[in-house]
Amino acid sequence: MTCFEAREYLFAFLDGELDAPLSIELQRHLEHCPECAREAEIERSIRRQLGTVLNPQDATAPQDALARVMAQIRSAEGRARRSVWRRFPLHVRLLGLAAAVLLLAVGGWFALRGGPRPEANQSFADLLVADFQHFLEAGKSLQLQSSDPKEASTWLLERTHVAAALPVMQHDRCKLVGARSCKVSGRPAAFAFYEIGGEPASFVALAGSDADLHEMQMVSEGGRTHWVDRCRGHTIVACITDGIVRAAVGRMSEQELLSLLGMAHEG
Amino acid sequence: MNSLASAFEAFVAPHVRRLWALARQYARTPEDAADLVQETFLRAWRNFSPTHEMAYRRAWLVVILRNVATDWGRAERRRIRVTPLDDAELTEVILADATQPFAPLPAMDEARFREFLDDRLVAALDALPAGFREVIVLSVAGELNYREIAEVLDCPVGTVMSRIGRARRALRERLADHAAKGRHCSQSSGTPGCGGSS
Ligand SMILES: [Zn+2]
Numbered sequence: 001m002t003c004f005e006a007r008e009y010l011f012a013f014l015d016g017e018l019d020a021p022l023s024i025e026l027q028r029h030l031e032h033c034p035e036c037a038r039e040a041e042i043e044r045s046i047r048r049q050l051g052t053v054l055n056p057q058d059a060t061a062p063q064d065a066l067a068r069v070m071a072q073i074r075s076a077e078g079r080a081r082r083s084v085w086r087r088f089p090l091h092v093r094l095l096g097l098a099a100a101v102l103l104l105a106v107g108g109w110f111a112l113r114g115g116p117r118p119e120a121n122q123s124f125a126d127l128l129v130a131d132f133q134h135f136l137e138a139g140k141s142l143q144l145q146s147s148d149p150k151e152a153s154t155w156l157l158e159r160t161h162v163a164a165a166l167p168v169m170q171h172d173r174c175k176l177v178g179a180r181s182c183k184v185s186g187r188p189a190a191f192a193f194y195e196i197g198g199e200p201a202s203f204v205a206l207a208g209s210d211a212d213l214h215e216m217q218m219v220s221e222g223g224r225t226h227w228v229d230r231c232r233g234h235t236i237v238a239c240i241t242d243g244i245v246r247a248a249v250g251r252m253s254e255q256e257l258l259s260l261l262g263m264a265h266e267g
Numbered sequence: 268m269n270s271l272a273s274a275f276e277a278f279v280a281p282h283v284r285r286l287w288a289l290a291r292q293y294a295r296t297p298e299d300a301a302d303l304v305q306e307t308f309l310r311a312w313r314n315f316s317p318t319h320e321m322a323y324r325r326a327w328l329v330v331i332l333r334n335v336a337t338d339w340g341r342a343e344r345r346r347i348r349v350t351p352l353d354d355a356e357l358t359e360v361i362l363a364d365a366t367q368p369f370a371p372l373p374a375m376d377e378a379r380f381r382e383f384l385d386d387r388l389v390a391a392l393d394a395l396p397a398g399f400r401e402v403i404v405l406s407v408a409g410e411l412n413y414r415e416i417a418e419v420l421d422c423p424v425g426t427v428m429s430r431i432g433r434a435r436r437a438l439r440e441r442l443a444d445h446a447a448k449g450r451h452c453s454q455s456s457g458t459p460g461c462g463g464s465s
Contacts, residue, residue: 008432011435012413012432015406015431017428039369042369042380043369043435043439045381045384046384046388046435046439046442047407049381049384050392050403051407053388054292054408055408056291061301061304062283062284062287063283064301065301065304065308066279066280066304066305066308069305069308069309069312070272070275070276072309073312074272142270
C-alpha cells in the first residue's frame with residue numbers, strides 16, 4: 001500500500017469502516033511508515049476530541065422532552081379512549097378499526113335486515129361490543145406480538161382453547177401482526193390481527209356452528225363452503241371447521257380475506 | 268398501561284442521548300435543540316408502529332430529526348444549521364485534492380496539541396461548509412456508521428465514505444490555518460504528511 005492509498009483510506013480505517021483485507025494492509029503500512037503513523041495519531045486525537053466537543057454534558061433537556069411527549073401521548077390516549085378514538089396512534093387505531101368494522105358489520109347487518117334477531121346472534125354482537133369496549137378502555141393492543149402463525153396459534157390455543165390454526169401466508173403482502181384472547185358470546189375467542197398490503201384486517205375464531213352465520217351469504221365452491229357479507233366498504237368472510245367458526249374482516253377483497261382463513265384459491 | 272406507548276418509549280429511550288447531541292448541532296441554541304428533539308419524538312410517535320421495520324432502525328429517528336430541522340430551517344423559524352447539500356460548494360472546498368498530503372500541523376507535544384484542539388476545534392468545525400460539517404456531526408455526535416449516514420442523507424455509502432474523508436481533510440486544513448495564524452505556531456516547523464505516492 002502506498003502512502004497515497006493509506007491516506008485515502010485512513011478515515012474509514014479510523015472509523016472502523018474499512019473491510020478486513022484493506023484494514024490489515026493499512027495497519028501494516030502504518031507499522032512501517034512513521035509519517036503515515038504520525039498522521040494517523042493526529043487524526044485519532046482529532047477524532048477523540050471531536051467526540052468530546054460534540055457530546056453535550058447536560059442531557060436532562062431531552063429526557064424532559066421525552067417525558068413531556070410521553071405524558072402527552074398517554075393523556076391523548078386517555079381522552080381518546082373516552083371519546084374519539086380517531087386520534088389514537090396508528091396501530092391502536094387500526095386495531096380499533098378492525099374491531100369496529102366487525103361490530104358494524106354484524107350490528108349494521110342485523111339492523112338492515114330487520115326481522116327477528118336470533119337470541120344467540122344478538123348476544124354475539126353484544127359481546128363483540130363489550131369486547132371492543134374492553135379493548136379500548138384497557139388501552140390494550142395485542143397481548144402477543146408475533147408474525148409467526150405457528151407461535152400465535154399455539155399461544156391462542158393455550159389462552160383460549162380455541163384452535164385458531166392461523167394459516168402460513170403464501171404472500172408477503174399479508175402479514176400477521178399479533179394476537180389476543182377475547183370472549184364472544186361468552187365463548188372464549190381467539191383474535192389475530194393482520195396487515196394485508198398495509199391495511200388492517202382481523203381474524204376471530206371461536207367454538208360455534210352455522211347458526212352463528214345463517215344470515216350471511218353461503219358460498220360453496222370447489223367442495224368448500226364459506227360465508228360472506230359486505231358492509232360499509234368492508235368484507236366479512238367466515239367458515240366453519242370442526243366446530244370452530246373462523247371469521248375475517250377488512251377492506252380488502254373476499255379472496256384476500258379468505259387467505260386469513262387458509263382458504264385462498266391458488267393462482 | 269398502554270403497550271404501544273410503552274413500546275415506543277422503550278424504543279426511543281436508548282437513542283435520547285445521541286439525538287440530543289445531534290439536535291445540539293443542528294440547532295444553534297439549547298432551547299431550539301430541546302424543541303427539535305421534542306418535535307422529533309412526536310413525529311416519530313405519529314409514525315411509529317412496532318411492526319414497522321423502519322422504526323427499529325437506529326437511523327430512523329435521525330432521519331426524522333433531520334427532516335424536522337430541515338423544515339424549520341426552510342421556514343426560517345429557527346436558527347438551524349441544516350442546509351441542503353450543495354455539491355458545487357463542496358467541490359470547491361476539495362480543490363486541494365486527495366493527492367495532496369494532509370495539511371501540515373506544527374509539531375506539538377501531546378498536551379499542547381490537546382490544548383490547541385480544545386481551543387480551535389469547534390471554530391474549525393464551524394468554519395466547514397454545512398455538508399462537510401454534517402457528515403462529521405452524524406458520524407461523531409450521532410454515532411452512526413457509514414451505512415446509517417447514507418440512509419439519513421439518502422446517498423450511496425461510497426459517497427459517505429468519500430465525503431467524510433474530504434470533510435476530515437478540510438477540517439485539518441482549517442486547523443492548520445488556525446495553527447499558522449495562532450500563538451500555537453511559534454515553532455512552526457511544518458510537519459509534512461507523508462510524501463505523494465506517485
Ligand atoms: Zn505512508
